Amino acid sequence: MNWDALGAMGELFGALAVVLTLGYLAVQIRQNSDGMKVAAKLDIEKNFNEYTDLILRDTELLELQVKGLAGQDLEAIEEIKFSLLMQRATRHFSSMYYQYQTQDLSEDEWYESQRLIRWFTFAPGYRSWWEQNKKNYRVDFRNYLSKIFESGDV
Numbered sequence: 001m002n003w004d005a006l007g008a009m010g011e012l013f014g015a016l017a018v019v020l021t022l023g024y025l026a027v028q029i030r031q032n033s034d035g036m037k038v039a040a041k042l043d044i045e046k047n048f049n050e051y052t053d054l055i056l057r058d059t060e061l062l063e064l065q066v067k068g069l070a071g072q073d074l075e076a077i078e079e080i081k082f083s084l085l086m087q088r089a090t091r092h093f094s095s096m097y098y099q100y101q102t103q104d105l106s107e108d109e110w111y112e113s114q115r116l117i118r119w120f121t122f123a124p125g126y127r128s129w130w131e132q133n134k135k136n137y138r139v140d141f142r143n144y145l146s147k148i149f150e151s152g153d154v
Contacts (some may be wrong), residue, residue: 043099047092047095048116051088051089051092054088055085061081061085064078064081064082065082065085067082068085068129069120069123069126070123070125071123071124071125071128072125082129083129083133086126086129086130086133087133089120090130090133093113093116093117093120093141094137094138096117097113097117097140097144098138098141101140117148118148118153121145121148127149130145
């Protein structure tokens with residue numbers, strides 16, 4: 001075997017090694033992407049469970065949320081607490097929307113998230129709170145909620 005043949009075989013093995021390495025990297029990237037989607041879903045579930053646990057542990061907060069979402073008059077301290085509850089919930093909704101936009105949520109997961117967002121944001125007390133606080137949120141999320149409100153679809 002001459003040097004040219006050995007060189008050609010070396011190039012062939014080198015090319016094969018590159019192809020195998022690229023295939024391996026593609027598999028790793030796909031697995032990482034799938035893992036990110038699972039992590040996003042788990043994060044949403046964890047955050048929502050923390051929120052519901054918070055209001056379920058405190059009957060006064062639960063009553064405040066019901067009263068506030070219904071648009072009933074609140075005392076000054078109740079308004080502050082209600083605003084903080086809505087900020088917490090809205091940050092969670094904004095995070096859901098962001099994860100959907102970055103394709104970390106599947107269409108099915110996003111459907112579930114949208115149902116929750118629509119149910120919550122269609123309450124009269126939420127709408128009133130949103131009008132006063134929407135400037136605190138990203139423009140794309142504000143536009144998303146505006147489209148929901150315009151659609152009238154709960």
